[in-house]
Each structure stands twice: as structure tokens, then as C-alpha cells.
Amino acid sequence: MTTTTTGPDASQARAGQASAPVLTPTLRQRLRASRGRFIIGAIIVVVAILGVLIAGQSAQQRPALDPDSATPTGAKALVSVLRDHGVDVRAASSLDQAGRAAAGVAPDDLTIALFDPNGFLAPAKLAADDRLDARTVLIDPAKSTEKAMRATGRDVAVISTPTVLENEHIIESDNAGQAIRLLGGTKVLIWYTPSFADLGVSGPKTIADLTPPWVTPLILLAALVAVAAAIWRGRRFGPLVVEDLPVVVRAxxxxxxxxxxxxxxxxxxxxxxxxxxxxxxxxxxxxxxxxxxxxxxxxxxxxxxxxxxxxxxxxxxxxxxxxxxxxxxxxxxxxxxxxxxxxxxxxxxxx
Structure with a gap:
């Protein structure tokens, strides 16, 4: 039902509507009120982009023929195929890790894939380690390493071009087939990439090693103080209350x-x-x-x-x-x- 008002009451109602203030916020006021949200959103986007870039750089900095790397220079594709064929691939980055990975495995069921592009492992150490007395595949080895390994009388195979094992080139020509024949002939494959641990010296000290022990608790305390200050300053005081001023203020x-x-x-x-x-x-x-x-x-x-x-x-x-x-x-x-x-x-x- 629609009710129509006429006479003085109608004129007063229209006048009241005309004199009523406009409370709808303008576009500028809305943008100003949403400025904080825009800033927070921009910070989140920047942090996400930086995280993606850092993650991408970390992936690109992984060593060549890393068995867990899916980058073009990694070897994850070959390792995945070997595992699909029932080969137990075990990664090792030091001589001790390789020895522990070979524990309990018969020499006839074991293959060692050695890739040492930086020359961290002395050939004599590998030749003298009886735990790794098994079939050995040398990937781009130094002449001294190949000579020392053949002198032990072990079954030694050599892959002179490491790029054929990379994710980018493994599917080219007959690379995958030859790699599987060389590395997948036994039940267990130890993918051994020597590191600083094989040099017998510790690596360079990190920032954590150089930082005094009291710095971390101090940083945590400062973070807690900052959060408490933000909560204290950012809390809402509730609705405004009209109170008389305690002093006389001139108009x-x-x-x-x-x-x-x-x-x-x-x-x-x-x-x-x-x-x-x-x-x-x-x-x-x-x-x-x-x-x-x-x-x-x-x-x-x-x-x-x-x-x-x-x-x-x-x-x-x-x-x-x-x-x-x-x-x-x-x-x-x-x-x-x-x-x-x-x-x-x-x-x-x-x-």
C-alpha cells in the first residue's frame, strides 16, 4: 500500500528531506578509508614476489646432477626412472654417508655413481674404503681418480660427458637407455657427490657462528616489545563520550x-x-x-x-x-x- 501526503505536512516533509545532510561517502573518502588495506595488500604482494624470486634463485643455485633437483642441470628425471625400475637410489654427500648407505648391501647388489666436479675427494680415500668395494661408475672423473680406481681391480665404468644425464638432455638420442644400463644393473645405487666434508676441514663460518649467543634472545625480545607496542597503540578505545572539559576554554x-x-x-x-x-x-x-x-x-x-x-x-x-x-x-x-x-x-x- 502506498500512502500519499498532501498539504503543509507534505511540504514540511519535502523540506526536511531537502535539508537533510548527505551522508554517503565520496569516492575520495572511500579511497582514503581503504588506504591502509591497499598498503597491506601491496606489502603482501611484494613479499610474495620476493619469496618466489628467492625460491627460484635457490633452485637455480643447486649443484649440477643433483638427484633431487628438477632444474635443467639436475638429475631428478633419471633418478625417478631408476626408482620406477626398482632401483633403490640413495644420495650421499660425503664418504661417511656413502659408507653408511652401503652398509648391509652385498657388493654384487651395489653400484656407486661418483660425480666429483670440484675434486673434493682424494682418489686414495675412495680406493682404500672397503665399504664401497663394488661396481663404480665415474662421471667425468679426473685421470688420477680413474687410474686409482682401476688399480684396485674393481669394475669401473666411465661417463665422460655428464650433460647426458641432465634433465635437459636425458631424453635426447639414447641417453636414457645407456644411463639406465650403466646405473640400473643392481638393486642399490649410491649417488655420491663429494662435498667440503671430504676435505677434512670445516667450511667457512656462517653468520650464525659469528653471532654472539645473546643476540638471538635480544632480537626475540625486541620483536615482542614491538608487537606489544603495536597492540597498545592500535587498540580501539570504543565510542566517544561527551564530557565537560575540566577547564574553561575560550570560544x-x-x-x-x-x-x-x-x-x-x-x-x-x-x-x-x-x-x-x-x-x-x-x-x-x-x-x-x-x-x-x-x-x-x-x-x-x-x-x-x-x-x-x-x-x-x-x-x-x-x-x-x-x-x-x-x-x-x-x-x-x-x-x-x-x-x-x-x-x-x-x-x-x-x-
């Missing part, structure tokens, strides 16, 4: 303070509305209207008494919206001018 100071707040937040319309409300109240008394008069009634009465354009008066007292500081100052002067055009004519001087 001019309150006016200047509110004006600075309006200026800082670019609330030009709010500042102008404060001036308009005071002016409309005084004009209503000047033209003889009561406190219940609407802004439309005040505008009509002021225009009739001061002989001004009703549309101009309504624009100054209600409709005009300032977009710049200059327009705000101009409208403020026009509000004062409208008030001055009515006030002197209704002032009674006592003789």
Missing part, C-alpha cells in the same frame, strides 16, 4: 581548533554547514519565524524581505557545495552577506 580557541580539524580532513562542506546552521537560526528569528521553521521557509522569507533571488538564497544557505578552499571562502562571505541584508532592516533602535 575563539575552540573555533580555531575545529577549523584546523576541518582543514586537515578537507571537510569543507562540514565547515560551511556549521556556518549555515548558525546563520539560518539567526535569520529565522530576524524574519519572525519560530524555531520549528524549515530551511526552505527561512530561505523564502529572507528572499522576500531582502528582495533577493530565492534560488540564490537557497543555494547559499543550503544547496551549494564547495570543492576548493577558495569556493569555501566565497560561500562563507555570501552567507554573511545574506545575513547582513536582513538583520539591519529588522533591528529596532531605542531612542
Amino acid at each position: 575563539s580557541e575552540s573555533l580555531e581548533g575545529r577549523a584546523r580539524l576541518y582543514q586537515r580532513s578537507d571537510a569543507r562542506l562540514s565547515a560551511l554547514d556549521a556556518l549555515r546552521m548558525g546563520a539560518v537560526g539567526r535569520l529565522a528569528k530576524s524574519v519572525g519565524l519560530g524555531s520549528g521553521a524549515t530551511v526552505t521557509d527561512v530561505c523564502a522569507a529572507v528572499a522576500a524581505q531582502a528582495r533577493l533571488d530565492p534560488g540564490e538564497v537557497r543555494a547559499v544557505l543550503l544547496d551549494a557545495v564547495p570543492r576548493t578552499d577558495a569556493e569555501l571562502m566565497d560561500l562563507s562571505r555570501r552567507v554573511a552577506a545574506v545575513e547582513e541584508s536582513v538583520t539591519p532592516s529588522t533591528t529596532i533602535r531605542k531612542s
Whole structure:
């Protein structure tokens, strides 16, 4: 059911709707309110991109023929195929690890694949280790290593070109077939890539080794203090409560303070509305209207008494919206001018 109101009540209702302030936030206000979310989102995106780049660089820095590397220079494809054929592939990065991996495996069931491009392992060490006395496949070996291994009488095979085992080239020609025949003839394959541990000296010290023991607790304490400070400063205090000030503040100071707040937040319309409300109240008394008069009634009465354009008066007292500081100052002067055009004519001087 639709109800239609006519008469004075309808005019007052329309006037009340016209004089009601617009509360819908503008696009600029929405962007300003969402600025924090945009910043947080940008930080998350940057961190994610950095994480991907760091992960990619870490993958690219893995050594050649790494059995767990899927990069073009890794050997994960070959190792996966060997495991699919039932070969137990065990990775080792030191002579001790290779010896432990060979424990309990019969020499006839064991194959050693040695790839030492940096020359970390002395040939004599491998030749003298009885735990690895089994079929050995040397990948791009030094001449001294090949000579030492053949001198032991072991079954030694040589792959002179390591690139044929890489993920990028394993499917070319007959590389995969030859690699499987050389490395997949036994039940267990130890993929041995010597490292610094085979040199008998420790590697370079890391930042953790050089850092004093009290630094880590101090960093954790500083992080906890920062989180506590953020929670303390960022907590919400709840809704505002109107309370009497404990001191007397001059009206001019309150006016200047509110004006600075309006200026800082670019609330030009709010500042102008404060001036308009005071002016409309005084004009209503000047033209003889009561406190219940609407802004439309005040505008009509002021225009009739001061002989001004009703549309101009309504624009100054209600409709005009300032977009710049200059327009705000101009409208403020026009509000004062409208008030001055009515006030002197209704002032009674006592003789």
C-alpha cells in the first residue's frame, strides 16, 4: 500500500528531506578509508614476489646432477626412472654417508655413481674404503681418480660427458637407455657427490657462528616489545563520550581548533554547514519565524524581505557545495552577506 501526503505536512516533509545532510561517502573518502588495506595488500604482494624470486634463485643455485633437483642441470628425471625400475637410489654427500648407505648391501647388489666436479675427494680415500668395494661408475672423473680406481681391480665404468644425464638432455638420442644400463644393473645405487666434508676441514663460518649467543634472545625480545607496542597503540578505545572539559576554554580557541580539524580532513562542506546552521537560526528569528521553521521557509522569507533571488538564497544557505578552499571562502562571505541584508532592516533602535 502506498500512502500519499498532501498539504503543509507534505511540504514540511519535502523540506526536511531537502535539508537533510548527505551522508554517503565520496569516492575520495572511500579511497582514503581503504588506504591502509591497499598498503597491506601491496606489502603482501611484494613479499610474495620476493619469496618466489628467492625460491627460484635457490633452485637455480643447486649443484649440477643433483638427484633431487628438477632444474635443467639436475638429475631428478633419471633418478625417478631408476626408482620406477626398482632401483633403490640413495644420495650421499660425503664418504661417511656413502659408507653408511652401503652398509648391509652385498657388493654384487651395489653400484656407486661418483660425480666429483670440484675434486673434493682424494682418489686414495675412495680406493682404500672397503665399504664401497663394488661396481663404480665415474662421471667425468679426473685421470688420477680413474687410474686409482682401476688399480684396485674393481669394475669401473666411465661417463665422460655428464650433460647426458641432465634433465635437459636425458631424453635426447639414447641417453636414457645407456644411463639406465650403466646405473640400473643392481638393486642399490649410491649417488655420491663429494662435498667440503671430504676435505677434512670445516667450511667457512656462517653468520650464525659469528653471532654472539645473546643476540638471538635480544632480537626475540625486541620483536615482542614491538608487537606489544603495536597492540597498545592500535587498540580501539570504543565510542566517544561527551564530557565537560575540566577547564574553561575560550570560544575563539575552540573555533580555531575545529577549523584546523576541518582543514586537515578537507571537510569543507562540514565547515560551511556549521556556518549555515548558525546563520539560518539567526535569520529565522530576524524574519519572525519560530524555531520549528524549515530551511526552505527561512530561505523564502529572507528572499522576500531582502528582495533577493530565492534560488540564490537557497543555494547559499543550503544547496551549494564547495570543492576548493577558495569556493569555501566565497560561500562563507555570501552567507554573511545574506545575513547582513536582513538583520539591519529588522533591528529596532531605542531612542
